[in-house]
Amino acid sequence: MKIENFLEKHEIREITIFQKLVLSGGQVGYTEMVDHLDISKASLDKDLEAITFRFQSISSNVRIDYDGHMISLFMGHEFSLEQIYQHYLRQSIKVSIISYLYEHQEFTITQLAQKLTVSESSLFRKIKELNSYLKEFQIKIRNGRLQGEELQIRYFYYQFYWYIADKSALASRKNDDQVERMTQAMENFLQATLDPESKQRIGVWFHISKNRVNSRSKVYKTLHQQMEPYHEDPMYHKVRTMVLRFFSRYSIEVDEEEGMMHFIFLLAFPILSENDFHEYTLLRGRRTPTAALDTYIVETIIIQYNLRKLPYMLEREMYYFLSQIHTRMYFFKGDIEIYDYDAILAKEKKFTGKDLLSFAKQLRDISIGKLSIEETAGDTLLKMELLKYVSLLAIVTFQTATILQIGIDLKMESIYTKALNQLLVMNMQHINGTHIEKYNPKKDYDLILTNVPKGQKDHYGKAKVYVLSEILSPFDQKNIQEIIQNM
Amino acid sequence: MRVAIIGASFAGVAAALEVRKKFKQAEIILLEKQSKLGYIPNGLHLYLDKKIASLEEASFITEEQLQQQRIQIHLSSEVERVDVAQKQVSYQSPAGEDTLVYDKLIIATGSSQLSQKISGCDTTRVLKYKRFHEAEDALEKLNNSQQVTIIGGGQIGVEAADLLQKNGKQVTLIENMDYVLFKYFDKEMIEPLQAEMEKSGVTLHLNQTVSSVEETDETVVAHLLNESIVSDTAILAVNVRPDLRFLGDQIKLHTDHTIVVDRYLRTSEKDVFAVGDCIQLQFGVDKDTFYIPLINNAIRTGMVAAANLVEPILPFKGSLRTIGTSAFDYYIASTGMTEEESLFYTHPVSAVRQKIKLSSLPTAETATVKFIYDKESRVLLGAQLLSKANILDKINTLALAIQTNQTLEDLMQKDFFFHPVYTNLIETTNLVTWPDVRWGAYED
Numbered sequence: 001m002k003i004e005n006f007l008e009k010h011e012i013r014e015i016t017i018f019q020k021l022v023l024s025g026g027q028v029g030y031t032e033m034v035d036h037l038d039i040s041k042a043s044l045d046k047d048l049e050a051i052t053f054r055f056q057s058i059s060s061n062v063r064i065d066y067d068g069h070m071i072s073l074f075m076g077h078e079f080s081l082e083q084i085y086q087h088y089l090r091q092s093i094k095v096s097i098i099s100y101l102y103e104h105q106e107f108t109i110t111q112l113a114q115k116l117t118v119s120e121s122s123l124f125r126k127i128k129e130l131n132s133y134l135k136e137f138q139i140k141i142r143n144g145r146l147q148g149e150e151l152q153i154r155y156f157y158y159q160f161y162w163y164i165a166d167k168s169a170l171a172s173r174k175n176d177d178q179v180e181r182m183t184q185a186m187e188n189f190l191q192a193t194l195d196p197e198s199k200q201r202i203g204v205w206f207h208i209s210k211n212r213v214n215s216r217s218k219v220y221k222t223l224h225q226q227m228e229p230y231h232e233d234p235m236y237h238k239v240r241t242m243v244l245r246f247f248s249r250y251s252i253e254v255d256e257e258e259g260m261m262h263f264i265f266l267l268a269f270p271i272l273s274e275n276d277f278h279e280y281t282l283l284r285g286r287r288t289p290t291a292a293l294d295t296y297i298v299e300t301i302i303i304q305y306n307l308r309k310l311p312y313m314l315e316r317e318m319y320y321f322l323s324q325i326h327t328r329m330y331f332f333k334g335d336i337e338i339y340d341y342d343a344i345l346a347k348e349k350k351f352t353g354k355d356l357l358s359f360a361k362q363l364r365d366i367s368i369g370k371l372s373i374e375e376t377a378g379d380t381l382l383k384m385e386l387l388k389y390v391s392l393l394a395i396v397t398f399q400t401a402t403i404l405q406i407g408i409d410l411k412m413e414s415i416y417t418k419a420l421n422q423l424l425v426m427n428m429q430h431i432n433g434t435h436i437e438k439y440n441p442k443k444d445y446d447l448i449l450t451n452v453p454k455g456q457k458d459h460y461g462k463a464k465v466y467v468l469s470e471i472l473s474p475f476d477q478k479n480i481q482e483i484i485q486n487m
Numbered sequence: 488m489r490v491a492i493i494g495a496s497f498a499g500v501a502a503a504l505e506v507r508k509k510f511k512q513a514e515i516i517l518l519e520k521q522s523k524l525g526y527i528p529n530g531l532h533l534y535l536d537k538k539i540a541s542l543e544e545a546s547f548i549t550e551e552q553l554q555q556q557r558i559q560i561h562l563s564s565e566v567e568r569v570d571v572a573q574k575q576v577s578y579q580s581p582a583g584e585d586t587l588v589y590d591k592l593i594i595a596t597g598s599s600q601l602s603q604k605i606s607g608c609d610t611t612r613v614l615k616y617k618r619f620h621e622a623e624d625a626l627e628k629l630n631n632s633q634q635v636t637i638i639g640g641g642q643i644g645v646e647a648a649d650l651l652q653k654n655g656k657q658v659t660l661i662e663n664m665d666y667v668l669f670k671y672f673d674k675e676m677i678e679p680l681q682a683e684m685e686k687s688g689v690t691l692h693l694n695q696t697v698s699s700v701e702e703t704d705e706t707v708v709a710h711l712l713n714e715s716i717v718s719d720t721a722i723l724a725v726n727v728r729p730d731l732r733f734l735g736d737q738i739k740l741h742t743d744h745t746i747v748v749d750r751y752l753r754t755s756e757k758d759v760f761a762v763g764d765c766i767q768l769q770f771g772v773d774k775d776t777f778y779i780p781l782i783n784n785a786i787r788t789g790m791v792a793a794a795n796l797v798e799p800i801l802p803f804k805g806s807l808r809t810i811g812t813s814a815f816d817y818y819i820a821s822t823g824m825t826e827e828e829s830l831f832y833t834h835p836v837s838a839v840r841q842k843i844k845l846s847s848l849p850t851a852e853t854a855t856v857k858f859i860y861d862k863e864s865r866v867l868l869g870a871q872l873l874s875k876a877n878i879l880d881k882i883n884t885l886a887l888a889i890q891t892n893q894t895l896e897d898l899m900q901k902d903f904f905f906h907p908v909y910t911n912l913i914e915t916t917n918l919v920t921w922p923d924v925r926w927g928a929y930e931d
């Protein structure tokens with residue numbers, strides 16, 4: 001699902017107005033906006049009014065002014081589009097429904113309609129809509145409860161509180177000390193060092209666990225099958241001990257599955273540091289579905305990139321990220337699309353200059369096959385994990401890129417040579433993965449740029465030679481770019 | 488002032504006696520659902536240990552003793568509803584449904600051996616024996632059993648294993664954690680006892696959870712992850728829990744379904760107090776409250792609630808979870824925090840273990856003592872004892888030391904007697920620092 005699925009159509013349109021203004025330097029003409037949104041001028045006016053009303057209380061931070069011709073945005077320096085999004089989400093009915101469900105676990109339609117001051121029929125509609133998005137998580141709101149596998153419910157709530165709802169609302173609630181102590185205990189039991197963000201993540205997760213621990217009729221069917229290969233895992237043992245010990249101090253009869261879910265959480269999200277994770281990989285069994293797949297994918301990447309010598313730290317990093325990707329793919333269904341998929345793809349492509357997507361797809365398909373994942377239509381998780389494969393490949397590309405050595409060997413009067421060398425170097429420096437300098441006969445080069453016709457190039461060794469037709473001409477530049485990309 | 492107390496076991500009775508002492512005019516009414524008063528929950532163990540000749544002897548109070556104190560006791564009277572707005576309790580007695588209006592209410596309904604997670608554990612071959620009638624039934628069934636499976640390796644489970652094994656039964660014990668008595672002891676401290684347990688023939692299944700129990704005509708089957716254990720009877724020796732459904736949602740409960748109380752044992756409702764096994768208690772130095780169902784806590788909370796009935800004057804001091812028992816030829820005792828548990832504690836903690844002679848004679852027995860203390864302040868936080876000699880009383884010295892914030896150095900200055908027959912150069916509860924006297928100490 002997407003974040004905007006929590007909003008209504010008109011709310012999304014209002015956000016689009018903000019986006020358009022940000023992208024257009026803060027000012028947009030009426031006609032342009034009307035065209036952009038594909039609505040009537042009257043509707044635009046209504047939207048602008050709604051925005052004014054909505055942001056009334058914080059108008060010193062963010063405000064939209066309009067006069068029938070021009071629309072302009074005022075936004076304080078510490079305010080961003082992201083916060084505008086959050087402002088909308090906080091007022092969203094669908095977000096409120098999920099939050100209520102989280103807090104109360106059960107509701108009747110009358111109760112909830114009263115609480116949210118909406119009619120029962122529109123509440124029904126919203127729930128139906130929510131269910132269509134929850135489907136990919138394989139959970140649903142039914143009979144006043146959230147139903148489905150317990151792990152999926154907690155995973156959904158986690159994504160919800162991490163990305164959508166105000167997580168500080170969770171944290172400010174009572175018993176926060178306890179959650180903090182649990183987090184500290186986790187650090188002690190695992191003998192790991194957690195950074196502030198990991199602690200915050202664990203905090204949210206513990207809140208959810210605590211909230212759910214007593215809920216009735218929890219379902220663990222899939223979890224049992226999935227966990228079977230992990231019963232001997234050393235980290236699972238540590239987590240299990242901690243959970244049992246923790247609950248032994250309360251009058252709670254804890255499910256055996258509680259420890260399993262914590263273990264999965266720790267591996268699926270960036271909780272452990274790369275270093276602590278590495279320590280764990282030295283101890284973990286190699287035969288679990290995810291561990292075996294991590295190795296397989298690393299090897300596939302090595303072969304594809306023809307990496308004879310993989311830098312040690314890069315290999316560790318690859319395992320670190322792959323393990324998170326594979327843990328999620330193996331244990332979870334569904335995701336919330338929080339980054340704009342296409343925008344990220346475009347950015348990666350711009351920087352690496354390579355189309356990593358098709359190889360990433362290949363890797364993802366291998367993983368789907370090896371983990372025997374049943375693909376379901378509209379599972380955002382598989383889409384988002386693909387994006388992670390792309391990012392991982394980008395990291396690998398950056399870190400293993402061989403630097404092409406380019407020498408410039410111009411034969412003309414030295415005053416021209418010197419000036420033109422400088423110009424050429426400046427002009428081509430921006431090309432990623434290249435080092436360009438004045439030709440030095442003592443060094444080896446991959447590519448020589450010269451202005452002398454062929455026949456005299458024997459002393460360049462194995463280097464490829466390009467003879468410039470007209471120095472700095474767009475024609476030459478295009479050809480050189482092409483040569484570099486193909487090298 | 489009419490004081491109604493629900494539940495007439497340790498907490499309820501202690502509260503009643505203390506109310507009488509403090510308020511001479513009060514009308515005190517105890518409502519108890521059992522037909523028998525004052526049964527001690529380890530009566531069955533006492534009987535198996537031949538310390539008493541019949542279960543009847545396991546009793547800590549009689550109706551006459553209560554009546555002498557002008558305390559009314561209604562047996563076979565189960566409270567089914569409380570109406571805090573009307574200050575009224577409704578109960579079912581042999582004479583039918585009745586109601587009682589109170590000025591002050593003390594909830595002392597305790598706990599039972601029950602499990603919602605282990606499906607099938609309410610069958611007749613799965614024994615519980617906290618109450619008298621349960622114990623009578625359990626005794627009869629145990630007499631007819633050859634193989635007994637004990638679910639849970641806590642104090643009850645380990646004591647039962649010892650006694651049943653001595654009574655010639657074939658015993659299997661299943662424990663969730665990787666060693667028995669994990670709440671009170673660190674692994675290495677309990678190792679000798681656990682080894683003795685296995686040597687004596689008890690089959691141990693550690694790191695195993697019973698998921699369900701099935702009863703057949705002649706046997707009971709406990710299902711673990713990868714195996715099943717068949718025996719004649721099983722004992723449910725898991726943690727006890729309160730059952731407070733009769734309160735509805737009128738009184739605030741914790742996530743673990745215990746009643747929320749303040750330091751004066753007042754509940755969320757005016758004039759309603761809760762004591763004993765239905766509340767959490769402050770544990771040790773932290774402000775954290777935990778569930779520590781022990782008789783000493785029941786009695787102390789009963790007394791403290793009584794003192795606070797009219798105005799809050801006496802805060803409850805908390806519990807250190809002090810226990811002592813013997814099994815498999817060892818005396819073992821524990822108080823306060825264990826080293827394993829210290830991972831939940833926010834300050835750095837250190838631990839020392841020492842083996843020390845108990846007297847100055849050549850034949851002296853030894854004891855292993857473990858101290859857990861705050862690394863910086865060296866204030867004692869917990870202690871564990873293990874010996875072949877009866878050193879149980881020593882744990883109380885250490886518990887008092889923790890309760891009064893003594894450091895390891897303070898402990899060494901205790902003014903205790905010396906006599907070569909009864910003591911060593913250094914008293915058992917002191918940290919030994921002289922190399923010659925020190926038998927084997929392991930400090931981190």
Ligand SMILES: Cc1cc2nc3c(=O)[nH]c(=O)nc-3n(C[C@H](O)[C@H](O)[C@H](O)COP(=O)(O)OP(=O)(O)OC[C@H]3O[C@@H](n4cnc5c(N)ncnc54)[C@H](O)[C@@H]3O)c2cc1C
Pocket residue numbers: 493494495496497498499518519520521528529564565566567595596597598599600616617643727733762763764765780781782783785
């Ligand atoms: C086998 C066994 C051995 C134990 N051995 C020890 C030991 O050696 N040392 C130790 O410290 N602790 C021991 N314990 C723990 C100890 O039993 C409890 O901590 C203690 O009994 C708590 O006392 P209490 O008064 O709070 O509650 P309980 O003893 O549980 O008493 C509660 C009373 O309330 C009554 N009641 C409940 N609901 C209602 C109702 N609705 N209406 C009317 N009456 C009601 C019950 O019938 C019961 O009599 C043992 C427990 C077990 C099971």
